[in-house]
Amino acid sequence: MTGGCPTVLGNGNLVPRLRGSIVKVRADNERCEAHGQCWMVDEDLFTLDDDGYSTLGAGVDVPPGKEAVAQAGVDACPLQALRIDA
Numbered sequence: 913m914t915g916g917c918p919t920v921l922g923n924g925n926l927v928p929r930l931r932g933s934i935v936k937v938r939a940d941n942e943r944c945e946a947h948g949q950c951w952m953v954d955e956d957l958f959t960l961d962d963d964g965y966s967t968l969g970a971g972v973d974v975p976p977g978k979e980a981v982a983q984a985g986v987d988a989c990p991l992q993a994l995r996i997d998a
């Protein structure tokens with residue numbers, strides 16, 4: 913059986929958390945234009961290279977409990993370059 917409490921995000925959306933599932937956040941490098949808005953939300957999760965472009969690439973694991981922060985960073989990107997995979 914799968915299950916688990918959903919995580920309520922700042923925008924009121926729910927991210928379903930399946931027991932043992934890993935939430936990932938990824939960046940589309942073709943869209944990123946180094947605005948740094950994601951980094952301002954959480955500089956440890958939304959890492960940038962020396963030129964200010966996202967280094968998330970194909971995806972990094974979101975630490976448990978930081979799902980709402982991850983969503984806030986995704987929402988902050990003006991180019992919709994970030995995405996969460998649950």
Ligand code: SF4
Pocket residue numbers: 939943944945946947948949950951958960964965966988989990991992993994
């Ligand atoms: S906010 Fe968007 S455009 Fe800016 S660095 Fe982050 S992913 Fe790139």
